[in-house]
Amino acid sequence: MGGTNLRAAAIDDQGKMLDKIAGETHLKAGREVVIEDMVRSIATLRARLGQHDLAGVGVGVPGFIQIEEGVIIGSNNLPEFEHYPVRNEIEKRLGAKVVLENDANAAALGEKWMGAGREVDDLVLLTLGTGIGGGIIVGGDVLRGQLGMAGELGHMTAVPNGNPCGCGNAGCLEKHASATAISAMAKLIGLGHDLTSEDVYKLAVAGDTRAKAIFRSMGEALGVALADLINIFNFPLYLLSGGPLPAWDFFAPPMLAEVERRSFTYRNAPTRIERATLGNEAGLYGAAYLPFLAK
Numbered sequence: 001m002g003g004t005n006l007r008a009a010a011i012d013d014q015g016k017m018l019d020k021i022a023g024e025t026h027l028k029a030g031r032e033v034v035i036e037d038m039v040r041s042i043a044t045l046r047a048r049l050g051q052h053d054l055a056g057v058g059v060g061v062p063g064f065i066q067i068e069e070g071v072i073i074g075s076n077n078l079p080e081f082e083h084y085p086v087r088n089e090i091e092k093r094l095g096a097k098v099v100l101e102n103d104a105n106a107a108a109l110g111e112k113w114m115g116a117g118r119e120v121d122d123l124v125l126l127t128l129g130t131g132i133g134g135g136i137i138v139g140g141d142v143l144r145g146q147l148g149m150a151g152e153l154g155h156m157t158a159v160p161n162g163n164p165c166g167c168g169n170a171g172c173l174e175k176h177a178s179a180t181a182i183s184a185m186a187k188l189i190g191l192g193h194d195l196t197s198e199d200v201y202k203l204a205v206a207g208d209t210r211a212k213a214i215f216r217s218m219g220e221a222l223g224v225a226l227a228d229l230i231n232i233f234n235f236p237l238y239l240l241s242g243g244p245l246p247a248w249d250f251f252a253p254p255m256l257a258e259v260e261r262r263s264f265t266y267r268n269a270p271t272r273i274e275r276a277t278l279g280n281e282a283g284l285y286g287a288a289y290l291p292f293l294a295k
């Protein structure tokens, strides 16, 4: 469940996607409609595939999840769900076990299960989108912290006294390296209004030096944050996903140079920084994996 899209998939215990449904999140119609849409989409998949051996339902949502209570807190996209017992409500209507997880955590888990992280047990995923989401996988499971608020990697400070952020900080990674930040920089330097990160990428490919400078700035911010993460965790794998990924050849060299310069751990331990492979389906795989982990 996202702020815009609602998607459901049936995935078996070997990670094979059997069926899926995509629709919109009708947030304006209210909480009840969204919950009903979600329940109906799962019921539709169950009807198509049979339900004799349903292990459970995992739901990825933007926001912090209080796992024990099954409640969403602090979701800017879903204010109507604040403190609402969404898990119990869906469980009641479906008569099945439901597990909630933050969407970026679910995506990280999906990459670990069926994506670029299959060969490792410990990884970090950064999703570059409207903001920057993060998920930390330790020993094959999500690192949640005490209130499910661990892994908010988009709010690491990447530029001291940089751009102000809605979280109260300034210079957060997501204000300098998200898809939104790329659009904002394009506007700021007069490259154009309402350019997407893909538009800016195309300009860079065409040789526009200002577009290239945007990706250099983005790469440096990512490199600062990744160097910190690598020094903290000493994991074998750090993954990036999201809309700006096609511009890898522009932002990765300055990013890797920054990591090399700043991280002693990176220079001394085998560490991979790579593109995630599941795209926007990572969250579906991760959510589906949750009931298997919870057993």
Ligand SMILES: [Zn+2]
Pocket (backbone or CB within 6 Å): 154, 155, 165, 166, 167, 168, 169, 172
């Ligand atoms: Zn922030």
